[in-house]
Amino acid sequence: MAGNRCLVYLAPNRVELQDWDYPKLETPAGRRLDHGAILKVLASGICGGDLNLVRGRKRPALPAPYRLGHEVTGEVLEVGRDVEVIKAGDIVSVPFVIACGRCNKCKEGYTHHCELLGPGHAAPDYGYSVLGGQAEYIAVPYADFNLLRYPHRDEALERLLDFALLADLFPTGYHGAMSAGVVTGSRALVVGAGPVGLACATACYLLGAAVVFVADFNRARLEQAASFGCVPIDLGASRDIRSAVHATTRTTSDVDAAIDCVGFAASGHGSPEDVDAGDSLINTLIEVVRPAGRLALLGEYVTEDLGAPTAPARRGRLPVDVGLSWTRSHVVVTGRCPVMRYNGRLMRLLQHERVPFARRVNATAIPLEEGPSAYRQMEAGAAVKFVLDPHGVIARGSRATGAVEAGAARS
Amino acid sequence: MAGNRCLVYLAPNRVELQDWDYPKLETPAGRRLDHGAILKVLASGICGGDLNLVRGRKRPALPAPYRLGHEVTGEVLEVGRDVEVIKAGDIVSVPFVIACGRCNKCKEGYTHHCELLGPGHAAPDYGYSVLGGQAEYIAVPYADFNLLRYPHRDEALERLLDFALLADLFPTGYHGAMSAGVVTGSRALVVGAGPVGLACATACYLLGAAVVFVADFNRARLEQAASFGCVPIDLGASRDIRSAVHATTRTTSDVDAAIDCVGFAASGHGSPEDVDAGDSLINTLIEVVRPAGRLALLGEYVTEDLGAPTAPARRGRLPVDVGLSWTRSHVVVTGRCPVMRYNGRLMRLLQHERVPFARRVNATAIPLEEGPSAYRQMEAGAAVKFVLDPHGVIARGSRATGAVEAGAARS
Amino acid sequence: MAGNRCLVYLAPNRVELQDWDYPKLETPAGRRLDHGAILKVLASGICGGDLNLVRGRKRPALPAPYRLGHEVTGEVLEVGRDVEVIKAGDIVSVPFVIACGRCNKCKEGYTHHCELLGPGHAAPDYGYSVLGGQAEYIAVPYADFNLLRYPHRDEALERLLDFALLADLFPTGYHGAMSAGVVTGSRALVVGAGPVGLACATACYLLGAAVVFVADFNRARLEQAASFGCVPIDLGASRDIRSAVHATTRTTSDVDAAIDCVGFAASGHGSPEDVDAGDSLINTLIEVVRPAGRLALLGEYVTEDLGAPTAPARRGRLPVDVGLSWTRSHVVVTGRCPVMRYNGRLMRLLQHERVPFARRVNATAIPLEEGPSAYRQMEAGAAVKFVLDPHGVIARGSRATGAVEAGAARS
């Protein structure tokens, strides 16, 4: 039992690869994790949320050193005494929102508000329940409840780069589309063409959208969106989303659904200084959504934001066009994704190769060593979804669905 | 064909009874209303929305003279050539949101966003589609689509004071409860114990709420709420709604659902000067609703509010705790009630005498002459729902369900 | 640790009280039930389903001796090593459909189709997952997932007779009403006025029904239904349910929703020989439900019925008016109740004393010794819901909500 190489946050914008101990079936407090499992991490995405942590803008401040990573796909190496369903050898996806399956919230389907995995566990201060997933190994609690097992091991390994995206990214995008009420024939607007925005746009089409507009400042990301049929709106050219929508539909109709995939720290092009974009973004959505339409605030909003320009905004209080929204009878849905509600459905799409998840977001597998560099590239607005490949399993042969296109998997 | 006595707005806080012309089956523009009907008004509620108009705080300003009233129940006297279903003699309820039944919005069930009855028709500037309902007679367009016919005429006349409340009040209250997701076992909070709040609290119980908290400053109204099992929260004693909730449930659980029945011009006790209450009210709801719970903004919010304290608030832009709401995964539902979605269901409850609508809100029938005085009493916070009885039909013998209690019907 | 007195099935229509061993935290196969709990049974209902078992009409035949009872409410005496949430001393309700909380079906909310608690466990052949609940003590698996804890112990003990009805009866009735789509204003028909029918009628009103018709042959049970506002239809006087409905509503409208609370062995009056009633019952519902209305088959239908009159019926194949149902666009919902979907909501109603559950079904507490007699009284059509009180806790002072009425609790 050697060590465990992990990506670790040390200080704002400083991420390093370090050697830590191999995980045990134990809670941070030292109690046995009889319901847990130890995984060999086969794939681990880097999330925009990680970037938010690393920038150090949100509060409370991260304790350093802090092991990063919450998007884990792995092979089960060992299970606790009380695990019945999951077995060693299973290839599993870990919902980034882990939960106990025993509290009232979990039983009602609100795993993102689990009453047990709160303060004291797994970095709850930052709201990411999986801790230290950008590593070679990890321990996960409540394995039977949390882990999504791919039914056929060989197929799972073949499709690992796609499967890796079901731990957070595509369920999150799908949650946005569902929250915004996208159904057959909807005209949807996605703001933000980073990985979450692209996943959300994919989900909009999956739910039957007639047309999906994707707005961003980043041209490379907009091109990625256009590659699968989205209508790009270049905010660098004009911020008038509404006119762009009307021009495409040749009507004066506003969109049925809009999803904010950016959140409190709007930064489509790597600039964290665009301080009030979060605010104006909500009001832009209110302006462009039709009467009786829906808005989803999928990108994270926070209660402590050091980077905000005003005192109220620093504690998450933003000026919102309530009057206009009310006259339009809007529904606004907020919050994080309850991953378990969706990941099984999405896995079935992968089993039947219905959606080329990895290709949609330009997923790229990289070794653990390249993690720090990937963080910097993300900060610079790279139109790529980085997936760490700690054991080289993806590199050695996993095939992403539709990987015939260049760039879908890094050799 | 004599005239038509109407309550008319002349200037802020000036309402008079005037004689106008008997209505014709004609649009304001002079086109024949072949699809319309002329009603003898048997009951006509005075709404908090009327009070908002009369106060003159909202903008654009009312054109004066302006005939008030949008909560109409009546007897059909005459129908246009193209009316097929509705017949003279029918006793009908007019949804205060009238609609065409032909546009896309109507076909999708969004009658509150009808595409035909827009600017140029029926006072759309103020969003009330029925115009001049506090009168002896009124013409209503699209009679077949809009009018809700009570199946048995005699029974309708007997239950007129209850039936009168289905034109706006109880459908609106019900919409709030539905929007807030109230279901069996919910713990709900209603803010505002005026008629809309009481109707909403009634609807919460009707939808199966385990407990309904009602908060207001007005003690008489709180007593009315308590009379049918609500838990009153006296904001005059303490504004800490959350503690009051926890004390009652003997838990630290927040409510599942909260409905703001006040809106932009919070005034639970007759004081229109409590200028930022609307703002703080939304944030209070955010604080007291549990994770994954829902908020309904049922009380009106507007885009031009002369009385607001800041420039952004004057155009309907309010500071909202987006960060906190997001961390709780709230759903927020706004807007006016699509009456036709609910009024038929509620009428069936009346047919089988399941809910004593009039008694719940202390409905009181008054002659048209007492209208101006009723406006003043409402301004002063009377714990009464005034229903005009232009032809004395209610006074002469209509029986409100459960009218055995004092005060349910005025003799 | 002494023994454990249990009601035991020995042969068709032979039930006895026997002494068995005190339960252990062990599966039938001898594996430790680390996730289980041992309960002192404080209340245990006798269900119509038990009666079906005891009659011996269904197949496969019960293995004798067979410990009866699946409606358990109890006090937790001991929990397994892996139980985290439930504690000794908790007063809990056991969903009669126990489930693992770990399989895909459970995660999707279909606890009534749990993939682990299948053949080999807990009498799955008969579809009742809790085994041996009519006893002094019982072991229950997956305690954290299954058990519904009443938040306040003292209150739970005070309301024990009501709380006892949430293990099966009221969730089941509620499931029927939900499945039939009952909403505000619905006109509903419940066939069968036994405890399930009465619970279902209660649930219909709870969901907002305008009127609930209850049909049966048993007059005492019909009186019980009428006692809380249902419209009784005496099938002994006339089987023409449709005319009875029309007479009450003074229309020709059919009902919106109908729930069959009888099932395969229709026997409203104690006669198990009414062999084809199950069949004709479905077709009666089809005839009386309006276009676009819904039917729920809540009473059990089986795949092996020794008592059926034809070979197809003996394996559960019944003649159904598919043509007529299709022309009416009916929706038909079948199957057992996923108790955990509803029991928490209903418990909240009890906490706030919204529904006098025990009184609605004339619940009567009896000592374990009177169990065999109670089975015989049920066979004879007693208008009572029997609840065993193995330790005399109910008798010694638990108060049913609304127990002021005679008969609600046995002294």
Place this chain on the structure above:
Amino acid sequence: MAGNRCLVYLAPNRVELQDWDYPKLETPAGRRLDHGAILKVLASGICGGDLNLVRGRKRPALPAPYRLGHEVTGEVLEVGRDVEVIKAGDIVSVPFVIACGRCNKCKEGYTHHCELLGPGHAAPDYGYSVLGGQAEYIAVPYADFNLLRYPHRDEALERLLDFALLADLFPTGYHGAMSAGVVTGSRALVVGAGPVGLACATACYLLGAAVVFVADFNRARLEQAASFGCVPIDLGASRDIRSAVHATTRTTSDVDAAIDCVGFAASGHGSPEDVDAGDSLINTLIEVVRPAGRLALLGEYVTEDLGAPTAPARRGRLPVDVGLSWTRSHVVVTGRCPVMRYNGRLMRLLQHERVPFARRVNATAIPLEEGPSAYRQMEAGAAVKFVLDPHGVIARGSRATGAVEAGAARS
């Protein structure tokens, strides 16, 4: 105004082209259709339902001569005095279920159970509300309510062959998929690979199905299904649908959803003698749908079927495995499609070219003269959806979406 060439039923299996009068804005009873419109028929599908009529198996018997056709797309030539929204020149789709928009059923969204367009109107005996649509011209009542206007005239004409399929076929298929609860990740089974089955399979994928199995005896139709990713199940090779499903998924899981697109007169290959297929089909679905799954009976079932083998079946009473279905907690949804619920959404997909409707069902435009021959080809099981092109507009240049493939539009 000359005449109006129409396809007319004369006797079982005898269809002719005849000259009738140009339509008037008049009801059959001679009352003015002020709310109606006269259309130039630009496209008119031949439906399996027409074939059922022409075969003469259903009862009551068709009155002869009877003008066929209910799938109409046209250009508005003239509107009645009371039509406000629809204008001459509009290109519109007529929902085959026409409705008044004024009765309670219509207001609740149940246009397929409209209370006005009943007996005495428009061939209600056969349940098709549009009468005589396989013609050059047609009058349609309640034009504003019924007609779906394509927003851009030129685009409508270009996409006419696709647009033609929104009058009945694709809304009907979509209704089946919705009724069966198909969502993201569903495994669905469609029985019947005729045009309705293919439309339904398309809809299943549109709703996010992971895999759609399509079963039929007709190999050409199965090839059509396979052409867009369905898994064909050749019933001629084996009737064991369940094994075929398990082999594809490499599991023992049954399907989540199944849609019967055949109905009472199962005949995948032109043989009306397969008399009890309707029966066995329902039971086959029951066998192959997983616990808590859903079945939709989309194909028509009738109350008078001359061709049925038993007396009960002749009046629509079929033997159904109620016991098995109950143990699986199935939901069964029956009935005709309320077209207006879906056609607008599907039109938006066409506007944005998301789904090549015509290509999916191999739609082929033919002149009116070829109608009688088309009926015979359909009887023989042709894998084609015939669309009459009475004025040659499609032939002269309309482009079906994706018409690059051979056969999508007839030149």
